[in-house]
Amino acid sequence: MASWSGRRCCACWTGSIHPSAIEGRGWPTGRLLHGSTVDRQGLRGHPHHEQRIAKSQMTTILTSKHVAETYRKAIEARPWFQPPWRIRHLDEMAHAPAAELDDIRIAFLSSDVLGGSTVDRHDPAMALFCEVLRRAGNLAWLQVPSSGVDRPIYQELARRGVVLTTATGAAGETVALTALTGLLALSRRLPLWVQGKHDHAWLNLRSGDPEPRELRGEKVLIVGAGQIGTHLARMCKGLGMRTHGLRRQVTACADPYDEMGTIQDLEAAVGTADWVVATCPLTAQTRGIFNASLFARFQPHASFINVARGGVANEGDLIDALRQGRIEAAYLDVFEVEPLPKDSPLWDLPNVLLSPHSAGDTRGRHARIAEIFLSNLDRWIEDRPLLNRADIAG
Numbered sequence: 051m052a053s054w055s056g057r058r059c060c061a062c063w064t065g066s067i068h069p070s071a072i073e074g075r076g077w078p079t080g081r082l083l084h085g086s087t088v089d090r091q092g093l094r095g096h097p098h099h100e101q102r103i104a105k106s107q108m109t110t111i112l113t114s115k116h117v118a119e120t121y122r123k124a125i126e127a128r129p130w131f132q133p134p135w136r137i138r139h140l141d142e143m144a145h146a147p148a149a150e151l152d153d154i155r156i157a158f159l160s161s162d163v164l165g166g167s168t169v170d171r172h173d174p175a176m177a178l179f180c181e182v183l184r185r186a187g188n189l190a191w192l193q194v195p196s197s198g199v200d201r202p203i204y205q206e207l208a209r210r211g212v213v214l215t216t217a218t219g220a221a222g223e224t225v226a227l228t229a230l231t232g233l234l235a236l237s238r239r240l241p242l243w244v245q246g247k248h249d250h251a252w253l254n255l256r257s258g259d260p261e262p263r264e265l266r267g268e269k270v271l272i273v274g275a276g277q278i279g280t281h282l283a284r285m286c287k288g289l290g291m292r293t294h295g296l297r298r299q300v301t302a303c304a305d306p307y308d309e310m311g312t313i314q315d316l317e318a319a320v321g322t323a324d325w326v327v328a329t330c331p332l333t334a335q336t337r338g339i340f341n342a343s344l345f346a347r348f349q350p351h352a353s354f355i356n357v358a359r360g361g362v363a364n365e366g367d368l369i370d371a372l373r374q375g376r377i378e379a380a381y382l383d384v385f386e387v388e389p390l391p392k393d394s395p396l397w398d399l400p401n402v403l404l405s406p407h408s409a410g411d412t413r414g415r416h417a418r419i420a421e422i423f424l425s426n427l428d429r430w431i432e433d434r435p436l437l438n439r440a441d442i443a444g
Contacts, residue, residue, distance in 0.1 A: 110143075128427075152187055156191050158192075159193065189207065193217075194214060195217050199440045199442060200361070221415045224410050229409065242260060265291055269291065269292040270323065271294045279327075284306040313330075320347050328362050355382075
């Protein structure tokens with residue numbers, strides 16, 4: 051392509067207590083009295099899964115060693131924390147007998163355990179944590195370090211009746227900033243800078259196709275006008291861009307959006323946009339939504355940015371569109387298979403920028419995720435709705 055020829059919803063639980071949650075609380079206040087009958091899987095009336103939990107039964111919170119060392123005092127200082135509650139970290143529970151694993155009611159999967167794991171491949175610590183979760187038959191609630199719940203282990207635990215809460219909000223602004231970074235990099239022709247440096251070539255970017263884009267007045271279509279999308283829209287407005295948001299359901303248009311629609315408007319909306327940014331969750335509705343048919347509706351000078359999930363875009367169709375010039379360029383942080391296979395054509399396309407699913411990564415996020423967990427821990431004890439309770443079916 052001439053211009054690149056150089057190279058390169060928070061869903062809260064309301065109403066009555068979920069039965070799987072009742073089971074897991076191990077109430078030190080005696081709310082679960084000796085002989086109380088609850089359903090182990092959170093399915094009332096299901097045969098074979100009822101159990102009796104004694105008031106004195108040990109109740110374990112499973113964390114990483116780092117979290118236990120960092121937040122033990124904060125947890126143990128809470129008024130409700132007294133026997134039978136205790137905190138145990140992964141190293142202590144990895145080879146624990148079945149009886150101790152059955153004491154695990156709450157687990158906090160933190161970023162240090164997740165490490166470099168992907169949906170398709172687990173680092174050793176993550177693999178071990180997942181194995182402990184599978185063996186913890188009385189687990190009632192899991193706090194995860196991400197906003198998405200598309201990992202198979204999450205689906206598996208949800209089917210057991212385990213409540214899952216996400217870290218939605220901990221990295222929203224960071225993800226938006228990363229998307230904006232990709233947008234700015236493509237608009238200023240950063241791939242050509244990198245290639246010119248590599249080739250020791252003084253490129254002419256002052257005229258013709260390689261000349262950088264003027265962002266003021268251009269339209270950015272944000273597919274997923276939730277927290278991340280709204281942060282991004284606000285940033286783009288500051289650059290003088292026009293903002294068009296799409297949501298799952300109809301909502302009134304409000305600042306920082308100039309236009310607002312629903313996901314059903316996507317086909318028509320992409321033809322009016324200079325930049326299309328995916329910030330939506332991966333659901334049955336959004337899986338593969340960016341495909342050949344949709345890319346054919348893009349304006350030829352438009353660029354695509356994906357900081358959502360790899361599954362929202364058909365990667366083969368995207369590669370074809372980039373090769374054939376149906377869209378100008380792309381910045382991608384997420385992929386259908388992660389890590390991205392070494393033989394993927396995306397590595398070598400000159401009009402593509404890639405990052406290793408790191409849009410939300412920043413040193414400050416770990417403490418913010420822990421604060422969500424600690425807040426939810428208090429809510430769990432106090433029978434209040436949990437923050438960011440995941441809707442797996444959604």
